[in-house]
Amino acid sequence: MKTLGYYNGKYDEIDKIMIPMSDRSHWFGDGVYDATCARNYKTMAIDEHVDRFFNSARLLNINLGFTKEYLKDLLNELVQKLDDDELFVYWQATRGGNGLRSHNYDKEQKANLWITICPEKITDKDREYKLTSMEDTRFLHCNIKTLNLIPSVVAYQHAKENNCDETVFHRGDIVTECAHSNVHIIKDKKFITHPADEYILPGIARAHLLKACKALNIEVEERPFTVDELINADEVIVSSSGDLCIRATEFEGKAVGKKDSDTFDRLKEYIYQEWLECTKK
Template sequence: MSRTVYINGAFVPEEEAQVSIFDRGFLFADAVYEVTAVLDGKLLEFDGHMARLARSLGELEMECPLTRGELLEVHRELVERNGVEQGGVYLQVTRGAADRDFVFPKNAPQTMVMFTQARPLTGEKKGLKVISTPDIRWGRRDIKTVQLLAASMSKMAAKKQGKDDAWLVEDGFVTEGSSNNTYIVKDNKLVTRHLSNSILPGITRAAVLKLVAELDMEIEERPFTVEEVKQADEAFMTAATSFVCPVVEMDGTAISDGVPGPIAKRLNEIYIEEARKSAI
């Protein structure tokens, strides 16, 4: 049975969903997106994702076609119609369809699409093996746009080497993962890159940093090098549908003896516990 998806006010079978070939999301990647995790059939960190959506749209001089309440209603309807217990809801807003021109069109009806993806989010995590690759993305990574070709190329480079993912490097320092925020632990201190135009302000990142503070760990927000990753006591990443995921190898060098470290494992447990409490 096919999924029910949402497009511009209508719930339709995925086979019937259509977007114009002139849509600027297709022609220019002139669009933003969010992915909200679903656990036990409920939405995690919904308000955080919607706040970041509004910020991304604002940075690109776009409006949101729906209100927060309408967005919540559509998310819940999709989860219910598709029977999703664990997974995520993908949302994308484009500037709309207009004849091809680099200049932003005036008064073009925007395009909004949403769909669900069902997949397990909980369970034992074996730890990821990652490679380092040059960060070739554009300079406004703080805006969650659909310009994901560089991230896809990095992830494919890792897959070709038999690894799980890539951590991106610029000027000798790790920026973030191909689709996640990155962290190391050294001497009971957590280090993660500070917020700027260089990285996406992760919703899970914000939640996890609050939990780290509650564990009486020191947090140092600064860039770190690949060599620091290799010498770390632990390393991990965070993302909306991955939560806290240990990293056990970088460029062939084992981290934390090549097994998930206790801090990452505990943070993942606490994050899931707290996220369930506030799920809607």
Template structure:
């Protein structure tokens, strides 16, 4: 039986009941984070906490606990569930109140969290397939909110077509995936959409920037088109769950001869090396 985090208490999952008028259910009025665990160690936890604080500020949502308190409780959640390699998910909603659109007064934010095993793919170089999909999401994709229906619809369209992911675009401009950031490689340079309101500034995205600097691979943040995507030398995605994963097919078009390209492979290798450091307790 799994243990969940409810506010600052650890409960059996069936005990964690949330009010039907919680604003997370009724309005998607809340924020969340998902954090990888390697050998029981939380990966890039400080970066996740920084983003959580920013998301809360943008939604004018008062966090019920400090980042330090939440970090300690998440570590304990991992320990109580005996997670080795896995994923922690937690969300904070504005709280429960009779239904009204404006912010209710006197409500208490509600935190819930879970931890589960996630087996790490030892080889991200085999690549995934993707489709293209219109980006129909709202205009504040930089906030990690519970409003994910646009992402869900695009992801389901990918699954229905037999693909693994959907790469989104607004008009002719590529933004990101349904739960990942998208990079292209052209003439030895990484190109990805700038971190503005049209994309989420992914934690793994940021970490790949650091890896690219170490490997002396130039990174350019700018708009790029669907045509540039399809003409890229390499394409890969980044996310907490997928780490760095090659994209080898988009629609009917094969990318990089259907295999991970050399720069993508270098980044996958560098990322895996950092994971091994985390497993040894050398990075958090």
């Protein structure tokens, strides 16, 4: 198959899968999701992604109606059906109860499970990003991976229209994250990242960077940092499941970072070697 779409037990090419109009995602964006990449038909960090997915569902009181092992087995089974072996693997659960539109819901109804899989390569490790910024006016549950992504859609479009690769969110002077990535800085050999609180999504790639820092004896500070600190950082790093460890070299049209290649290169190589090792044949 070139692409795969799955909905409640049925699967086919993505454009052939039909979703009921009564699915609560259409009316309320009432659901949660997660996503990762696969290579050689091996799904990257599947345990961590599934754990985060279940936590998001728990925080929104969505009754998934299946176990973590069931979902992992299903994802591993479905990736095998694709022609390509470098893939973007996405899944979401929408709150059960496909009836007429109503704000309230039945807690006992089991969720609707969606999965889409399509060819996609992770970002070239040597690519450099240009960044722009926007005030972060999103709600205060950014740690929950919900379907309500309009602010991120608008922010990412803002980046593209300004010939940039990502938009950095900030609340006043404090940097939070990007439209669909986490953002970090290196200063004086220290890796600095916003704490995993309600203002950011706890990125799996972010967690792997923290583990890499521990392995490489790089000091870590999990604390809020300012826009000015980002501008004056020795390195600026963007990370996500598709952008594992990307150097940013421009912010609002001005050069940033590229002052500590030794620390950055050590981190980058560690992360990409981990990716290759975890997804080797």
